[in-house]
Amino acid sequence: MGVMASPPRSSAAPPTRPPTARDRARAEITAEIMTAAREQLAEVGPGSLSLRAIAREVGMVSSAIYRYVPSRDALLTRLIIEAYDAIGAAAEDAQASVAAASAPEQFRAVWRAIRAWALTNPHQYALIYGSPVPGYRAPVDTVAPATRLPQVLLNILAAAGADGTIAAPPVVSEAAQRTLDPMVESVPDLDADRSALVAAITTWAALFGAISFELFGHIHNVVASEPESRAAFFDAQIDLVARLVGL
Amino acid sequence: MGVMASPPRSSAAPPTRPPTARDRARAEITAEIMTAAREQLAEVGPGSLSLRAIAREVGMVSSAIYRYVPSRDALLTRLIIEAYDAIGAAAEDAQASVAAASAPEQFRAVWRAIRAWALTNPHQYALIYGSPVPGYRAPVDTVAPATRLPQVLLNILAAAGADGTIAAPPVVSEAAQRTLDPMVESVPDLDADRSALVAAITTWAALFGAISFELFGHIHNVVASEPESRAAFFDAQIDLVARLVGL
DNA sequence: CACAAAAGTGAGCACCGCTCTTGCTTCCTC
DNA sequence: GAGGAAGCAAGAGCGGTGCTCACTTTTGTG
Numbered sequence: 001m002g003v004m005a006s007p008p009r010s011s012a013a014p015p016t017r018p019p020t021a022r023d024r025a026r027a028e029i030t031a032e033i034m035t036a037a038r039e040q041l042a043e044v045g046p047g048s049l050s051l052r053a054i055a056r057e058v059g060m061v062s063s064a065i066y067r068y069v070p071s072r073d074a075l076l077t078r079l080i081i082e083a084y085d086a087i088g089a090a091a092e093d094a095q096a097s098v099a100a101a102s103a104p105e106q107f108r109a110v111w112r113a114i115r116a117w118a119l120t121n122p123h124q125y126a127l128i129y130g131s132p133v134p135g136y137r138a139p140v141d142t143v144a145p146a147t148r149l150p151q152v153l154l155n156i157l158a159a160a161g162a163d164g165t166i167a168a169p170p171v172v173s174e175a176a177q178r179t180l181d182p183m184v185e186s187v188p189d190l191d192a193d194r195s196a197l198v199a200a201i202t203t204w205a206a207l208f209g210a211i212s213f214e215l216f217g218h219i220h221n222v223v224a225s226e227p228e229s230r231a232a233f234f235d236a237q238i239d240l241v242a243r244l245v246g247l
Numbered sequence: 248m249g250v251m252a253s254p255p256r257s258s259a260a261p262p263t264r265p266p267t268a269r270d271r272a273r274a275e276i277t278a279e280i281m282t283a284a285r286e287q288l289a290e291v292g293p294g295s296l297s298l299r300a301i302a303r304e305v306g307m308v309s310s311a312i313y314r315y316v317p318s319r320d321a322l323l324t325r326l327i328i329e330a331y332d333a334i335g336a337a338a339e340d341a342q343a344s345v346a347a348a349s350a351p352e353q354f355r356a357v358w359r360a361i362r363a364w365a366l367t368n369p370h371q372y373a374l375i376y377g378s379p380v381p382g383y384r385a386p387v388d389t390v391a392p393a394t395r396l397p398q399v400l401l402n403i404l405a406a407a408g409a410d411g412t413i414a415a416p417p418v419v420s421e422a423a424q425r426t427l428d429p430m431v432e433s434v435p436d437l438d439a440d441r442s443a444l445v446a447a448i449t450t451w452a453a454l455f456g457a458i459s460f461e462l463f464g465h466i467h468n469v470v471a472s473e474p475e476s477r478a479a480f481f482d483a484q485i486d487l488v489a490r491l492v493g494l
Numbered sequence: 495c496a497c498a499a500a501a502g503t504g505a506g507c508a509c510c511g512c513t514c515t516t517g518c519t520t521c522c523t524c
Numbered sequence: 525g526a527g528g529a530a531g532c533a534a535g536a537g538c539g540g541t542g543c544t545c546a547c548t549t550t551t552g553t554g
Contacts (some may be wrong), residue, residue, distance in 0.1 A: 022520060022531070046378075047294050052510065063513080072511065079365045102251065131293075131377025132463055144467070167554050176483030179476040183469045201469065202457065209456020216379055221390070222430045224449065229426040236423030237449045244487050269500070269552065276501095299541065310544080414536065416506050501550070510541065520531075 007218055030068050032058045037075055038082070045123045046076065046130075076127070081145050083124040088148025090117040095152050102246045103160030111207055111238050112231075118211050125215060129208055150204055157200050157245055158192055166246040170199045199245045206244070210237045277315050279305045284322055292370045293323065293377075323374070326393050335395025337364040342399050345494070349409030351494045357399055358454055358485050359478075365458050372462060376455055397451055399417040404447050404492055405439055413493040417446045446492045453491070457484045 010234075019027075035058040040049055051072050069075045094113030098106050118125040121236040128146075160166050177194035184190055184197075213219050214230060223233045283304040288296055298319050302312040316322045341360030341460075345353050365372040375393075407413050424441035431437055439447070460466050461477060470480045 020521065025520095026531090050510065051512090061534050062511090063535075066512075067532060087324040126378035129459075129463070129465075131373035146465075164408070170487060172483040172487065173479065175479040179471045179480045180469070182471055186468060198480070198483050199487055201466065202453070202487050205456040205465070205484070206449070206453030206488065207456070209452040209454070209459065211457065212376075212456065213452040216376070217378075218393075218452070221433060221449065224426045224429055232420065232422040233426045233445070236419040236445050237452070240417060240419065240446055240449050240491050241453065244490070267552065269550095273500090297541065298543090308503055309542090313543075315502060354504075495554105497552105497554090499550105499552085501548100503546100503548075505545090505547100506533080508542095511539095513536105513538080515536085516534085518531105520529105522527105522529080523541080524525105524527085 023162060033068050037079060041079055041123050046127045077139055080127055081142055083128045084142060084145035085094060086118050087114060088145060090114065091149045091152040095156065103156055103165045104242060106156045107242055107247055108238050114213050117235055118215060122215055129212060153204060154200060157196065160247060161196060167244045169196055170244060170246060171195055174197045195243065203241045203244050206241045207237065271402060280315055284326060288326055288370050293374045297357060324386055324389065327374055328389055330375045331392035334361060334364050335392060337361060338396045338399040342403065350403055350412045351489060353403045354489055354494055355485050362481055364457050365462060369462055401447060401452060405444065407445060407494060408439060415493045416443055417491060417493060418442055419445045445493065450491050451487045453488045454484065457481060
C-alpha cells in the first residue's frame with residue numbers, strides 16, 4: 001500500500017505470463033457463461049435475462065456465477081458490447097462485399113444488412129437500440145464498438161463526397177452545424193462539411209427509426225406483414241432517406 | 248350458467264345504473280392507483296415498475312391491489328394507452344395552435360411538441376416507442392390511441408397535398424406502394440396517393456428515430472448536449488426530413 | 495335485518511439479484 | 525517440496541418481485 005512498495009513486474013502490465021491451467025479453465029467457463037447468456041438473451045429478451053437461470057444452464061450454483069460476472073448489469077454491458085460489435089461487423093462485411101459498387105448501392109447494401117441483422121437478432125437489437133435497461137448507464141467500454149457502424153456509413157459518404165457522386169449536398173442552419181463541435185473534435189480526420197454531417201446523422205437515426213418501427217410493431221396493420229413486403233418497404237425508405245445526403 | 252338463465256338487466260350491458268357509493272370509492276381508489284403508477288413510472292421506468300410499491304404508496308397490502316388491477320401487464324397496458332393518448336393530445340394541441348400557419352410550419356410545430364413531450368416524459372416515451380416489455384403483446388385497446396399522433400401528421404400532409412403546397416411529391420417503387428394495402432383498407436377516407444403515404448410513414452419513423460437517438464443516448468458525444476444545441480439539431484432534422492414528403 | 499357481493503388481510507409459493515461464510519483446490523513462492 | 529495465498533464452488537440467507545388462496549371484514553341491497 002505504501003508508495004513504491006510494489007515491484008514493477010507486479011503492477012498492472014501483464015508481461016506475457018503463460019496461462020496456467022486455472023486461467024484456461026476460467027476462460028472456458030467464462031465463455032460458457034457468455035454463450036448461455038447469449039442464448040437466454042435470444043430467447044427471452046434483456047429484461048428477463050436471469051443470472052440464476054444462466055448458472056443453472058452451465059451447471060453452477062447461483063452464487064458461483066459471481067466469480068465470473070460481477071453483476072447482472074456488467075453481463076448486460078458485455079452483451080451490449082458484443083451486439084454493437086456484431087451489428088458493426090455486419091455493416092462492415094456488407095460494405096466490403098460491395099466495395100466496388102457505387103455509393104448509393106453501397107448505402108443500400110449496408111442498410112439492408114443492418115436490417116437483416118436486426119431481424120435475426122431482435123433482442124440484441126433491442127438491447128442496443130431500444131430503451132436503455134432500467135438503471136443502466138452506458139460505460140465507456142461501449143463507445144468504441146458503437147462507433148463501428150456509423151463509421152461505415154461515414155466512409156461511404158466521405159468517398160462519395162470525394163469523388164463527386166453526391167449531387168446536391170443539403171444545407172442546414174449555422175446553428176445546427178455548430179452543434180457538431182464535440183464530434184468534429186473527437187474524430188480526428190473528419191473533413192466532411194458539417195451540413196453533410198448533419199444529414200448523415202439524420203439518415204442514420206431515420207433508418208434506425210424505420211427498423212425500430214418494424215421490429216417493435218409500430219407498422220403493424222400499416223404495412224403488409226409478409227417478409228417481402230417489409231423488405232420492399234424498407235428499400236423504399238432507404239431510397240427516400242438517401243436523398244437527404246444527396247445520394 | 249344455463250342458457251337463458253340470467254335476466255336481461257344483469258347481463259353485460261350496464262343500463263345507466265346510477266353509481267353507488269362503492270362504485271365511486273372504487274373509481275377513486277383506482278384513480279389513486281393509476282396516479283401512483285404514473286409517478287412510479289416517471290421515477291424508475293417501465294422495467295422496474297412494481298405493483299407492491301404502488302400498493303405501499305396507496306396504503307394497501309400488496310394482494311389487495313389485484314382487486315383493482317388484474318396484473319402488472321394490464322397496468323402497463325393502461326399506462327401505454329395513457330401515454331399514446333398524451334403524446335397524441337400533445338400533437339393535436341400543437342397542430343390546433345398553429346392551424347392557420349402553412350403546412351411546413353405546422354409540421355415543425357407538431358414535431359417540436361412531440362419532442363418536447365418525449366423529453367419531459369422520457370419513461371412514458373420509452374414505454375411506447377422503446378423496446379416492448381419482455382413478454383408483452385400489444386392488446387387491441389392500444390391501437391386506437393396509437394393512431395391519434397400519426398393522424399395529425401396525415402392531416403397536415405393531406406391538407407398540404409390538397410391545396411398544392413407540396414412541391415415535389417416523392418416517387419417510390421410500385422412494390423413499396425402495394426405494401427400499404429392493409430392501411431388503405433383499414434383507414435376509410437384515405438385519398439392520398441401511395442407514394443406520398445410511404446414518404447409520410449418514412450418521416451414518421453425517421454423523426455421518432457431522431458427523438459429516440461437523443462433520448463437513448465446515441466448522439467452523446469456527437470451532438471453538443473446543451474438543450475439549445477439539441478433543439479437546433481432537431482430542427483435541422485425536421486427540415487431535412489420534411490423534404491421527403493415534399494414540404 | 496339478513497345475506498351476498500365486494501373489499502381487504504396475511505400467509506405462502508416460486509422466482510430474482512446479491513452477500514457471506516465455509517470448505518476445498520490450485521497456484522506461487524520461499 | 526512445503527506452506528501460504530489466492531481462486532473457486534457450495535449453501536444458507538436477505539430483501540425484493542408477481543401472484544394465488546383462504547379467510548375476515550365491510551357494505552349495499554332485497
